[in-house]
Amino acid sequence: MEFLGFSLPSYGWSTVLGSAISGVFLGSIYALVALGLTLIYGVLHIINFAHGALLMLAMYAVYFLWSGYGIDPYLAMLIVVPGGFFFGYGLQRLVIGKASHGKDEIILLVTLGIAIVIENLSLFLFSASERSVLVPYDLDGIDLGVTYAVYPELAALGGSFLITLALWIFMTYTDTGKAIRAVAKERQGARLMGINVDHIFAVTFGIGVACVAAAASLLVPTYAVHPQVGSLFVLIAFTVVVLGGMGSFVGALVGGFLIGVTEQLGRLYLGESLGVITISVIFILVLLFRPTGLFGAKSG
């Protein structure tokens, strides 16, 4: 096949299938990062630019719990998830809510400012060098025939489904979840019903950050930690969120897989460096032609 002077290589089906399956694993990681983001967008209607920076911060927390206290990255979830919740709660209550005066564009800029501060604080404190957690099981796994899956990849895949399910149950059946949905739908009405909107905003942000902390635990066994690691995921996470429909958990999960598979196939056919352009192209196309995403309700 030839296209604009590029000739696309042709591969056997097992190579393509192997690539697609590794795309599913990659996609589960994207979904994990995007879940918290989509929750924050769905309720607060804000684009949280600090999401990647918060992921990076949580990854450092997991790393230091392992290097300092020998705590297994998966076990560290018991510490970083509640920690992430309280950090997020405080951040929304004390910084974002206060500084943004309720204007969308200003919130965007405030979260960007937070991202810059967190990223450079990490650069300052921890330097730019990469740190990796060494777990005894990071190379073991199962042979899928066309590709090989290590246990951390399987854990991330399982984790993405579990967290999606947990969020869905939480939002559907708990009082707090119902209050969050009420605030998302009708802010003024929810206030009149006696819901403390500022508190619910902060709780939502806190849960979003808790999700990203869980994602960090699942990521650390396969990804090295450095101050820029979050920014690798920012654009991808936004793409997943918009593709899946802002505020939709199932959409984030499916969107994550779609992006993961597309990226891996893009790398296979267009090469390592040009392959990632598929993400930006999908992002632009979705924003233009279907800004409500695949699973999103009509905006309004």
Added chain:
Amino acid sequence: MKEFSHLVGWALLLIALAVVPLFVHSARWIDFLEMTLFVAVLGQGWNILAGYGGQYSFGHALFFGTGAYIQAILQVKLGFSPWVAMWFAVSGSVLVAASVGYLSFRYGLRGSYFALITLAFAEAFLVLSRSLKSITEGGNGIQVALNQDPEQAIATFQFNFAGPFLSEYGFYYTIFIILIVAFAITAWVERSRFGAQLVAVRENEDAAKALGINAFRVKMGAICLSAGITATCGVYYVQKFLFIEPGIAYGPAKSVEALFAPIIGGLGTLLGPLLGSIFIHGVGELTKATIGQALGGRPGVDLILFGTILILVLAFVPRGLVGLLQSGWARLTGGRDA
């Protein structure tokens, strides 16, 4: 009377900016002044679209990088004179802006959606500039040959070996002239019918449309002007540093740099980007001179500070330094001339 005092104020400011380097003989401080004006121009480009038009771009590096790459590629690969290349650089960047603007505004992307799509386009160009090695040399970047012949200094638009005065001040006065042009354009925007329509679109797009304003055309005009100004920064960058690579051109750093100065200085004001740039560069130098030394020159300190200042300004001084000056002035004169 107010108009007249404004004119006098601007004249004094420009005269000050024109003579200040003549009292400075250290290359480091002239560099500092050049970068201050450079960021003021970069900020003014962003300010036209975001400050006056309410369209917050998070990918302004797109216009900077495109200008810079065209300037470098035309000179190095096709042997263009820099004085010719720069017109292509600016128009090429405006063309990119027109395409991005057409798509975004035609499909009605507002607010956060517009911010996201500009970010996505900048990212796409970052990937392209890394991948299309036959045009951009990929990650190695493009190097413009250094001219060492003083006779050719003007022809090559390189002042490094241009004789006693130009080698010292050539690039400063280049960016100074660019600044005057960029600020004159912005001053025109502020007073023109177009500018009034742009502000109306910012304040309430639907209401503006109801009044018969063609919001699409107004926003297109703003993004093109904005990109043109931003592209001159790219041209300047290539001539001064004789080098461009994907990260510098299209990386998020330039997009962020473009919005610091106008927000801190005062969004949607003529003076804002300059005041903001002077402020952040001043603070940056101050930290380097004081705590920067004590902390062993570790990276990140200045950006931690700028990010914090950004949040504090958004929280407590939403009208920026210009707003602070205006209310201070009003208090001094008893509220007569606010």
